[in-house]
Amino acid sequence: MFGSGRVGLARTSGVRQFIPLVARGPFGYACAMRIVVPVGLAIGCLWVAGCDAPVDHFPPNRVHALVVSASRQVDAELAAEDSLSVIDAWFGTPEQPRWPKDLLRGDAAQHLVDPDRLVRAAGRVYSDQENHHFGLYNEHCVTCHGVAGGGNGPASLLQNPYPRDFRAGVFKWKSTARSSKPTREDLLRILQHGAPGTAMPSFQTVAGEDLEALIDYVIFLSVRGEVERRLVDIAVDELGYEERRPDADASLLGVVSEAPQAADTDAADLAVAELNEVAGSWAEAPEEVVPVPDETPFDAASIERGRELFHGPIANCVGCHGPDGDGQAATLDYDDWTKEYTTRLAITPDDDDAVRPYRQAGALRPRQIHPRRLTSGVFRGGGDSQTLYRRLLVGIAGTPMPGVIVAQEPSATGLTAEQIWDLVHYIVSLSEQP
């Protein structure tokens, strides 16, 4: 059966005999090196990668603390430290997130986030026999958006545009007013459809309940991050934090103290008020949806009127998008996330020395924002007519794209609803041109 070479066998065994056997082999050390080198490299890589220890805490927003320090000329390190203590106590950890329901006023805010879904979205990635997935944020989002939703995950630096920083509470793609939070439907839409031309994927293959859990977690991270920012602000602006902690009544540490009188301090009142304001803004989002009037006829006359508005002084789209809508106009601008640690602090974004402390604190390299090339027909937040109407009406939050003033009648300062539709029609026609 085994058609060849049967020989008598003299067995050697044991490590002492095996190792020289391998090393000697037919080729001596080369053979041994093929084992030693990969093992050495693997150990080196492990050293670089680090171990897969659970992430105990959300990372602090050090960039915002630096911004507060620079803008107020006050050391905000202690304020940031104490704010983080409050945030950790209220919102838990990446492994065990919490929703501070008891501190929130109003049913909508209390039930903004479902604690069970929050737990499903957090922690380690696994699934069960019923195809329930857990650790969804780590599975789908963390590599780009980061542990705390700061938009500074491992892969963020290589993306253009950068992933969204949820902590500022500013979202681009939504149906609500410019300064409002998005609705759950807005977030679901971006999750399902992705953002064309960016790294934001379409999660159409992910189950609906998983997407709902992700939406909860995104809202959770955004509320958590925005409250953290606000606490640092009020700690410096109102509670008197400097290089030393203020008195007990104004200390944020008292907020998380278990002492019975802790809840009655000024710091506690202010902190809880900020929490409620942020959560409330999310709860009110459905009421902030921008109504869209019936679309006017999409015809040549409408397109021509839109073309005139596009090039005219009121809308002045041409100023950024260029005469042909191809985004070729010379612009130099940045989004609000970048401006926070650059231009708003009188720092030139390409001044590497001035930006360096912020980069070291976790900020990404300042990168220009460019107007959309409308001739491509690619609209990252959705290209349907209703979405484009809202986009023209309220602009894009966090970017230089402005909204317009709505006028009842044609005027020199605003646009009527019909005129906005004309603009929508012209913009759509740009991508349909051969």
Added chain:
Amino acid sequence: MNPPTEISAQHDASAMRSVWLHRLAVLAVTLVWPLIWVGGLVTTYDAGMAVPDWPGTYGYNLFLYPISTWLSGPFDLFIEHGHRLLGAVVGMVAIALVAVAATRERRRWVIALAATILVAVILQGALGGVRVLLGDRTVAMIHGCFGPVVFVLCCVAAAVTSRSWWDRRWDGRAAADRKRPGRGVVSLATTVVVLSYVQLLLGAQLRHVQPTTTPGMFTLEVASHITGAFVLWALTPVLFLLVRRCGDLTLSRPAGWLIWFVGAQILLGTGTWIVNYGWPSVLAFLPFGEGFVVRSKGFIDSIIVTGHVAVGSLILATSAVVLLQVLRHRSLVARGAIGASRDADTEKLGDDRSSHENNVAVPV
């Protein structure tokens, strides 16, 4: 060596070669590569923790888990359990490999190689188990990096038990006409192997990236991975040209494949980046990138990513076999395999059985 002697030597070589050992080694190769594919798919779908226990599956013995539940269950469970079953089959083949080597193979270092393969397969299975029991992504990365090593060992086993290995050994006249590969060729072939594995490790780092990895470190790893890919691609034609001068097709052919493999791998790597992170800025001049939508866990997208993983292993294994053959060729030519006597040759090649074993009659 006169012709009749050579023919006689060929016959003896054939007699000493275990066909079944070679078949088992080839079977191991053909099973381990798909196993790497399936393992890659498990990672691509984040399905490594679709089965929480190990070595069983949801309380069942691995082999007794109901097939109907397996096939009709979630896709994550399907591929994870399938990965385990295929791994178990590879384990059985590895056991058979050792058994056949122990009874049919006379070269001790080949027996040691077979034993090493079995140990490596067991270790790889254990790593997979530890990854599940600890739920640890770093162990998952080690598991992913060690799989290709097992694949390389199987390929080496297939090479050293193949007919061409023996033919080269006994084909004295042909060998005499061939050029001995210099140290430069050996160094280059070794560099290609090491660089292939470094690339694999870097790729694993990117694939199993930790949430706390800084953007700067990730960017550095990506830059290193891309640079390494092009350096490797530049080295492969040089290696091909150098080994071709040795005048042995069995040597230069796999070196030629390497050029294509690495080229395809660069394309797959680009595709992997695109389906994971969107259209890169450096390719913005291509018209269809502007509206490209990344689809999370789309099937074709997953195949591209997993293909990148699998071809990485293929490159490593091919380069390892090229290095092995270069060393073999160099060794044979150097010692004049060639006109030297068969007995002397046998002794030098490390077929370190005692001399009386060499005289055992070989049934044909």
